Each structure stands twice: as C-alpha cells, then as structure tokens.
Amino acid sequence: MNAGMNNIVDFINVHRDRYVDELKQFLAIPSISALPEHAGDVRRAAEWTADALRAAGMENVRLMDTPGNPIVYGEWLNAPGKPTILFYGHYDVQPVDPLNLWTSPPFEATVRDGELYARGAVDDKGQVFMHIKAIEAHLKQAGSLPCNIRFFIEGEEEVGSVHLDDFVRSHKQELAADVVVISDSPMFDRGIPSICYGLRGLAYFQIDLRGTASDLHSGSFGGAVANPAFVLAQILAGAKDKSGKIKIPGFYDKVRELAPEERAEFAKLPFKENKYRKDLGAPKLFGEKGYTTLERVWGRPTFEVNGLLAGFTGEGAKTVIPAVAMAKVSTRLVPDQDPDEIGNLIEKWLQDTAPNTVEVKLTKMHGGKPWMTSFDNKYVQAAARAIELGFRERPVFNREGGSIPVVSTFSEELGLPTVLFGVGLPDENAHAPNEKLDLSNFHNGVIASAHLYNEIANAGPGA
Ligand code: BES
Ligand code: MN
Ligand code: MN
Numbered sequence: 001m002n003a004g005m006n007n008i009v010d011f012i013n014v015h016r017d018r019y020v021d022e023l024k025q026f027l028a029i030p031s032i033s034a035l036p037e038h039a040g041d042v043r044r045a046a047e048w049t050a051d052a053l054r055a056a057g058m059e060n061v062r063l064m065d066t067p068g069n070p071i072v073y074g075e076w077l078n079a080p081g082k083p084t085i086l087f088y089g090h091y092d093v094q095p096v097d098p099l100n101l102w103t104s105p106p107f108e109a110t111v112r113d114g115e116l117y118a119r120g121a122v123d124d125k126g127q128v129f130m131h132i133k134a135i136e137a138h139l140k141q142a143g144s145l146p147c148n149i150r151f152f153i154e155g156e157e158e159v160g161s162v163h164l165d166d167f168v169r170s171h172k173q174e175l176a177a178d179v180v181v182i183s184d185s186p187m188f189d190r191g192i193p194s195i196c197y198g199l200r201g202l203a204y205f206q207i208d209l210r211g212t213a214s215d216l217h218s219g220s221f222g223g224a225v226a227n228p229a230f231v232l233a234q235i236l237a238g239a240k241d242k243s244g245k246i247k248i249p250g251f252y253d254k255v256r257e258l259a260p261e262e263r264a265e266f267a268k269l270p271f272k273e274n275k276y277r278k279d280l281g282a283p284k285l286f287g288e289k290g291y292t293t294l295e296r297v298w299g300r301p302t303f304e305v306n307g308l309l310a311g312f313t314g315e316g317a318k319t320v321i322p323a324v325a326m327a328k329v330s331t332r333l334v335p336d337q338d339p340d341e342i343g344n345l346i347e348k349w350l351q352d353t354a355p356n357t358v359e360v361k362l363t364k365m366h367g368g369k370p371w372m373t374s375f376d377n378k379y380v381q382a383a384a385r386a387i388e389l390g391f392r393e394r395p396v397f398n399r400e401g402g403s404i405p406v407v408s409t410f411s412e413e414l415g416l417p418t419v420l421f422g423v424g425l426p427d428e429n430a431h432a433p434n435e436k437l438d439l440s441n442f443h444n445g446v447i448a449s450a451h452l453y454n455e456i457a458n459a460g461p462g463a
Contacts (some may be wrong), residue, residue: 004142005454011137011447014258019446020116023129024109026052027118033069033092042155045091046070049153050130056132056149057139064171066329068156073174077148077254083379083461084148085453086177086416087407089184090157094122094431101433114426114439123430123436127183127423128153130442133160134449136380146457150177154406157184160204160366161405168406168413177462179379180410183445183450185434186430187421188398189268190438193391196420198298198399199407201333201370203342204306206363207232207350209325216321223353224356228325229310235354236327237331239303243289244301246331248349254336258291258299266294279427302332332401339367368405373417377463382455383419390448391441417463421452 007426014301019058031045032038046063049072053061058074069092075086096106096119109118115125131151138145144304152175154164168175184193188194212221258266271294276284287296296302310325312318331342354360373380375397387395400420423445429435 005451007141008137009447011141011198012133012285012443012450015133015137016443019129020111022052023116023126023442024118026125026129027109027116027120028107030096030107031092031120031155032095033156034095042069042092044131045125046153046155047073049091050074050134052129053151053381056136058135058149060397066156066167067327071155071167072151074151074294075149076139076145077150079145079148079457081461082147082457083178083459084150084176084375086175086180086410086414087131087149087151088180088182089131089153090124090155091153092155092158093122093123093125094158096433097337098433100117103434106433106435111439115436116439116442117434117436119435121435122186122428123435124157124184124423126437126442127445129447130423130459131181131183131449133446134453137446137450138453146454147452148177150175153203157404157406161368162366163319165409165413166404168409172414175414177414177416178463180407180416180418181383181430181456182404182407182418183421183423184404185400185420185448186424186426186428187422187441188396188426190268191393191396193387193393193423194345194398195375195380195387195395196398196400196422197339197375197380198335198372199378199420200298200301200368200403201339201368201408202330202403202405203333203338203339203346204330204365205328205343205346206365206369207235208361208363209354210323210359210361211321211325211357212323214358218319218321221321225321226355227321228358229322230311230431231355231358232308232325232327235350236305236329238353239329239349244287245289246301248303248345250330250345251301251342252304254338255301256340259376262299263292263295266292266298267294269294286404297401299334301334301337303329304331305329333370334453335370335372337370339369343367357430366405367405367410370417371407371411372399377419377458378459379417379419382459383421383452384462386452387421388453389451390444390446415463421449423448 053074169286312323
C-alpha cells in the first residue's frame with residue numbers, strides 16, 4: 001500500500017464512530033417511496049444525501065427532478081485521463097410493516113451486537129453512505145480522488161425505478177463514464193465477501209377476478225355461480241406442476257441454460273444447505289427439479305404469488321361468496337428472458353386458462369431485465385482486489401436472485417459495464433422486520449471503497 005492510501009485508511013479508522021452517528025441520522029428519515037404520505041420524507045432524504053455529498057467535498061451537487069422522486073447528483077471530475085465511475089444507489093426504503101415485529105423502532109437506528117438495526121441500514125442507505133465516507137477520506141487526506149466519479153442516487157428503486165430509463169436516455173452526457181459501481185447486494189456469506197456478476201430480472205402483475213356485482217349469501221346462491229376466490233386458486237395452481245416447473249406456454253423459450261462450468265463453480269462455493277433451510281425456518285426446501293438451491297435462486301426463473309386477497313378474512317365465520325378476488329404475482333427472470341415478452345405470454349395464458357364464469361383483468365406493473373457480466377472485465381478484477389484489501393479475504397464470484405432494473409439500462413443505453421460491490425449479508429433482513437447492517441462489514445466496506453477508486457484508476461479508462 002502506498003503512503004497516501006495508508007493515510008486514508010488511518011483517517012477511516014479514526015472516524016469510525018462518527019460515521020455510524022451520521023448514518024443514524026440518514027436512517028432516521030422514513031423515505032418510504034411506496035407510501036404517498038412519506039413524499040416529504042423522501043424529499044428530505046434526497047436533500048440529506050446531497051448535503052452529505054457536499055460535506056464530503058463533491059462538486060456540482062444538486063437534486064435533479066424526474067416526474068417522480070428526485071435524483072441526487074454530484075461529481076468530482078478533476079482527474080483528467082483517469083477513468084470515471086458512475087456510482088448508483090438508492091435513498092428510498094421499503095415499508096416497515098408489520099411494525100410489531102421490530103425489536104427497536106425502524107427509524108431509530110440502534111446498535112446491538114455489532115449490528116446497526118434500522119429500515120434502510122443495508123438496503124441501501126448504509127451501502128451508499130459507505131462510499132460517501134470513502135470519498136470524504138480521500139478528499140480530506142489527499143485533497144483529490146485517484147479517478148473521476150459521478151454520484152447518481154435515486155429515490156424510486158423500491159417501487160421499480162419507473163422514471164429512470166427515460167432519465168438515463170435523456171441525460172447521457174451527464175452520466176458519461178467508464179464503469180458503473182453499485183453497492184446494493186449481499187456478499188456470499190459472513191466472512192466470504194463476493195463480487196456479484198449476475199442479477200435476475202423481474203415482471204410484476206396484478207390479477208383481478210370478478211364473479212358477481214356484489215358479495216352473495218353463500219346459502220342462497222352457493223352452487224349457482226362460480227366463486228372468484230376458488231377460480232383464482234385454480235388458475236394459480238395451474239401455473240406450476242408438482243416438480244416446480246412453470247406451465248405457462250413459452251415461458252422457458254428464452255432461458256439460457258446454465259453452462260456445466262458455471263454449475264461446477266456454484267457447486268464449489270461453501271454453501272451449507274441445511275443451515276440455509278434452518279435459518280429460513282422452512283420444514284423442507286422446494287424448487288425446480290434437477291437444479292441445486294443456488295442454481296434455482298441465481299440461474300433459474302420463478303413464478304411467485306406475492307399476495308392474495310379475497311372474501312372474509314376477519315375473526316369468526318361469515319357465509320359469503322366474494323364478488324372479487326385479487327392476486328399479486330411476479331416472475332424472476334434470467335438471461336435472455338424479456339419482461340415485456342413474459343408479460344404477453346402471461347396475458348395469453350390467462351385468457352386461455354381462465355374460465356368464462358368470471359371476468360379477468362391483468363394489470364402489468366413494473367419490470368426489469370436480467371443482467372449478467374463476464375468477470376474477466378478489468379473493473380470487476382479491480383473490485384476484487386479492493387475487496388481483498390478491505391476485507392483481508394479474497395472474494396468469491398456469485399450471482400444473485402434479486403433485481404436492480406437500471407443495471408441493464410446502463411449497459412444498453414450507456415454501454416457501460418457494472419461492478420456490483422455489495423457488502424450486505426444474506427441474513428440482514430432487507431425488506432423485512434429488523435433490517436440491519438453488520439458494522440464491521442460497513443467499516444471494511446468504507447476501506448474497500450477507498451481502495452476501489454485507486455484500483456479502478458490503475459485499471460485505466462475505456463472498456
Ligand atoms: N437491493 C435490492 C436488490 C437485490 C436484492 C440485489 C438481493 C441482490 C440481491 C433492491 O433494493 C431491490 O429490492 N430490488 C427489487 C426490485 C424491484 C422493486 C423492481 C427486487 O429485487 O425485488
Ligand atoms: Mn436495494
Ligand atoms: Mn430493496
């Protein structure tokens with residue numbers, strides 16, 4: 001390590017506790033993008049992020065308007081001839097219900113056993129903040145960054161980034177870069193840092209069924225009309241067979257089969273299936289026949305019911321035939337599936353399988369394409385070296401089952417490779433009660449991020 005990097009790492013070590021105090025303030029803002037009543041908080045989180053970027057020494061920091069929540073932009077472009085990083089993350093968070101399952105309030109960040117508990121701790125405020133502090137350490141200690149960097153932090157990731165594609169298309173100049181860096185994913189396991197080279201895509205739907213004009217007495221009318229709750233259950237039950245295979249015609253047509261070499265690499269990872277099952281509290285794991293758990297989650301598509309609503313669900317009993325039934329369903333997609341094409345297949349499948357005893361409506365909600373990169377890319381290798389310097393552990397290469405829709409947009413619209421530099425843990429309860437962030441991973445992550453800018457600078461510009 002050169003003397004400059006030593007000073008920077010010293011600075012990070014000295015300021016460790018201050019970082020946590022500042023992050024707690026960020027986490028206190030309930031920036032829930034899904035709930036309109038939090039619009040003011042979402043805006044406040046954007047402003048907080050902008051202030052943090054200014055305090056770190058970033059330049060030209062501003063909020064950029066979209067038809068939805070603002071994007072926080074900031075830059076430091078004083079390293080001519082060096083590569084430019086486009087750093088992407090999000091300041092919005094998921095809703096917190098069920099609130100009663102939180103041990104400490106979701107927007108009062110609390111440290112217990114080296115973990116910082118709060119909504120947004122790992123997804124994604126903590127991981128965004130880690131980079132802001134790495135930049136601050138460079139600028140305070142060295143007065144400069146080894147490469148150029150643009151910050152691009154959005155506020156609608158958790159609701160599908162619906163305005164982002166248009167924004168990227170219309171701001172290509174402001175987003176010009178050599179590589180995208182994102183810290184918004186977990187590492188393989190505690191003590192096993194990783195570089196993620198693939199994400200699944202997503203296509204999300206709502207299915208509404210109507211049987212009759214109003215709810216009916218199930219004695220007076222039961223037997224004479226179809227029950228939409230029952231029909232919905234039949235339709236959904238028909239989506240998969242017993243071996244976990246999705247029965248929607250054409251669904252697998254574009255699925256790229258996992259290469260034998262890749263399956264062999266997955267199999268080498270220290271994955272403990274029984275511990276995984278126990279941690280999830282599942283009596284037995286279930287998934288598509290012929291594939292291992294990691295293959296199912298990283299390399300195979302899914303069809304899931306995310307929510308169901310029909311009829312009487314209160315205490316006691318009520319004899320009723322519900323007038324309507326509703327399901328939220330989504331599919332996770334793998335290369336080379338396309339969310340729009342899958343939407344059309346599902347539309348056709350519904351038309352063909354739903355009986356004419358009910359009215360069926362399909363609403364297509366948000367989606368995103370799957371993404372995969374090759375890990376011999378020089379920036380991916382630079383990130384691997386930075387992780388090793390920050391965590392004193394060589395990273396493994398993994399794929400993930402989650403989705404970050406904008407990654408494929410960066411690739412298609414800006415022609416940029418992406419490095420997923422995530423320091424979360426798979427059990428940090430993202431989207432669930434008691435979300436948390438391991439503070440030693442956060443601290444090592446700040447150091448690794450500081451190294452990352454150096455390593456990317458050394459890798460030089462251009463693909
Ligand atoms: N940080 C996650 C994405 C993620 C999760 C990456 C797990 C890798 C592993 C992100 O905030 C997220 O939740 N994405 C949504 C996307 C959706 C709202 C379009 C997802 O995956 O459900
Ligand atoms: Mn996220
Ligand atoms: Mn998320």
